[in-house]
Amino acid sequence: MDERIQKLKERFEKEISEKKDLSDIDSIRVSYLGKKGSITALLKGMKELDAENRKVFGADVNKLKEYAAKRIEARMEEFRRRQIELEIASMPKFDITAPAAKTMGSYHPITLVQRQCETIFKSMGFTVEDYPEVVTDYECFESVNIPKHHPARDMQDTYYLENGQLLKSQTSAAQNAILRKYGPALKEKGVPIKAIFPGRCFRNEATDASHENTFFQMEGMMVDKNISISNLIYFMKTMLSEVFRKDIKVRLRPGFFPFVEPGFELDISCLICGGKGCPSCKHSGWLELCPCGMIHPNVLREGGIDPDEYTGFAFGLGLTRLAMMKYGIKDIRDLNSGSLKVLSQFTDDE
């Protein structure tokens, strides 16, 4: 082998073994294999040789060239590997068994229960209506068959405002407006009125663990030709079985509410004992859940609907009570407290 090639190879060997990382290697490639590199330069000096030597010399240079390229590639690979090893070695072992950060927001429990109910009703073709919190005496009382001096007005301790309006004491305050809103479609096109209207209600009373002056109800009603008590029972049973996600037994007892006739108290089989009797149902097997009934003819009439042609049922569900039952909330005041210790737990539906 030509001495020059031999020397160059030795120098290459020495240099490459001295290199310490990937960035240095590239300079070697340039200085040996680049256009102006040392090996390339050897080839340029070939023309001085005779044909015989030129052939041998050329072959040797090319060998060196191949050798250098492989050597560089191997060396690079080694460095890459070492770098990865280094990266792995320098990576601490993290303890992800530590508790995860709490980043969940939360819904108010009333929102969760209200959404469940709305979903059920919407699936049965009910529209969801909203209504103001400040209403007139007419909306809350007169229009739903509670005339002035009616004893039922004493039953409810209403918050009156300076201007004679009041904070609605019951969601029934929306009945008249809803009958008037959907009445025309009922009469002209035969579209049955099917509506629920959840909302805040207010009672002027002292608060304790089971009494609040601000709470949520959800009223519902259906009006069409031939709506019957039988339909009402069917409907309440179906709806409540959906709400509680199990087969619920219902029973009706006569109940007096001015806006319905007949009016009922609806009981459901106790959710805890299923009807056998336990402390939470006071051993009766039943829980009083919601008032309901056939809409009073005066209420229909006042809403512009002829009670001789149309009948309907209405019911009032206590959303606040439902939320307390569902989640086992003991103190009703927690719901309006704004306390995140309580409320932040309600991250999702279930």
Add this chain to the structure above:
Amino acid sequence: MFLSMNWICDFVDLEGLDKVDLIHRFSLSTAEVENEIFFKGSDLKGVVVAEIKSVEEHPESKKLHLLKVDTGKEELTDVVCGAPNVRVGMKTAFAQIGAQIGDITISPRKLAGYTSYGMCCSESEIGLSDDHSGIMEITDDIPNGTDIKDVYDIDDIVFEVDNKSLTNRPDLWGHYGIAREFAALAGRPLREMETDDLTVYSELPPVDLKIEDHLCKRYSSIKVENISRTVSPVNIRIRLFYCGMRAINFLADLTNYLMLEMGQPMHAFDARRVDKIRIKRFPEPFKFTTLDEVERNIDENTLMICNDNTPVAIAGIMGGFDSEIKEDTTTLALESANFDAACIRKSTVRLSHRTDASMRYEKSLDPEMTVPAIGRFLYLLKKYDGGVKVVSSLTDEYAEKFPPVTIDFDQAFVDRYTGIKIDGDTIIKTLCGLGFKAERDGDNFRVDVPSWRITKDVTMKADIIEEITRIYGYDNFDVHTALSPLYPIRETETKTDEEKIKDLLVKRFSLHEVHSYVWVYNDEQKALGIPVEENIKLANATNPNIETLRRSMIPTQLCQVRTNVSYSNDFGIFEIGRVVKGVDDNNLCIEKKMLGITLFSKTNSIKDQYFRLRDMLAAIADDVKHRELSFVTTEAEHCYEHPVNYNRILIDGTDIGYIAMVHPTVGKNIDKKGNVVFAEIDVDKFASVSVNALVYDEPSKYPAIEYDLSLDLPSDTMYCDLISCWEDDGTDLLKNVSVVDTYDTELVHRITVRFEFVSADRTLSSAEVQEIIDRITANLTKIGVRIKTA
């Protein structure tokens, strides 16, 4: 109200029927019965009538006596007794050896050296009354050794009906009305009540009686003298006690008995003090002492019973102290009257004095009842006090009758309303059983409503449905779905927007939804140094701390944030709630539905918080409306808002609310180290903004060119003022503009803006882009912006 099954059975034969089952059916068909049913006398056995034959003082005890009693056996029984009222010849209730009283079984027992072979009992011990002052004194002539249960109605089933469920049933405030329901439920006839024939007194002089006020509907009275009995018969006292009343004296007990039996309150005046009955109101307020010896304030709206001009009773509520039956009363003037229900109810509220009588009157009692009640009273009076003498005719002023009610309906109506088939015979039988006069002609029915139902609850066809169905039994209903036509429904914009906003804030921004009150809590707001804004007030708040309705969600939320500072170093709350912004021209409240968001942090800078909130609002606009928000800095409106960082929020040109930092004074009251920012959005205004349709933009196949400019803005110039500098250029190659960095000090407001250029059909040259940039920078320079090329 407590009810005695024995009493009910005076009027309906329930022999052979399961009475507890009937009570449950009553609860499902008539009125709510409380869970606990009392089986009176079930824990009492072996108590007999015994006579005390001898009484000796106990040698070592001052209290105890040594008795020999005759229990009907051959030998007398030795008894040690501590009661003060023992005497020879007295008959009492005696618990023999082996007798059972409650949980106790009587056995021989040694008391201070002497053995007692049984126990003399007080009425309280055997559950006949609450009298435990001494042993029971039996005055009836009963052979010794007779089991007291054989002579007195001690065994009984007592149940309680929830008074609230009788609100609309004035006829159910006495046992006779209840018995009518049981008769209808059992399908058995109701017995007529035994009464005294009042016509025989028609020749006697009338009671001097005059109604001088229309609030008295009817007043019936009769006078009786020569009354000798003072203590009521044991059975009457037992019934009163079982039904929750105390025995007082014979006459008072009898009026109470009548009230519990017929529901008709009665009052017995001492005829020596009442001989000229006038019913009226007085124009001036005065004080009046009722028989419970309480002095009460009577105003001009309270109806009074008077002896001429002297008030002797508050009508329908309570008699007066001076005219009540005394120990020496032998002549009584009986009142059986009917008053305006609303008048009694309001007087009761004003006086804060609810009595058994007023409770009944306020339900609208049947005025037809007053005279039969007198007949019944005299019947019982004569039965238990043979020597009495009626000394007046029945005097009856009937000022106002309820008009009769007749209801016509047909079978089709019943079918439609019930949704099931109840046949005509059942309808007639049910209604007649309840005392209605019902006739049927094929499918047509005509019903006369009885007087005890027309005062309040049965006036129309729908009421008849209730009568038929409740006795039929709702448990017996065949239930089926309604067959109504189907139509699509659509939610209101506001509703869908609200739900989307809630989801975004909870799921994406980890906020917590809270609820609050629509009024201001004065004390909480005061603690933050936020004065209560003038607004409409509650007229009848009982809590002085709440009176004014809120105009904004924010003070409420700041109070809530304050109560939560220990919960976490970093949290945000929101609520969609109502505020009232004063009243409109018609004096009606202007109610608004608002979204309030408040963020609190001890770890982030207030600037970061402010931008975080801005980004949340932008996300809401983008997600719900596919629109961008714009902001206008204006002056803060309230003391709790920061004077510098307060911005109105606009969407599509509509002002929907504001975003602000808290004023440092209020902020420090919340927490010394916490940063608070908040925003309030009018939800209805937001909902009214239309949604921008989603438009698909085909991505360019050619590379984009980015170009950054660092801009030093003159004071009072904001990013929003720059936008026209590139938007007005009109080039369609500028695809996107973003802010990649901001740097703010008191002196410098620097932002780095990145422009992204791209063409749909070619690769852009840098010269082309530079040309546009040059135009933009020229525009920027014109408004005083200094360009620092990045």
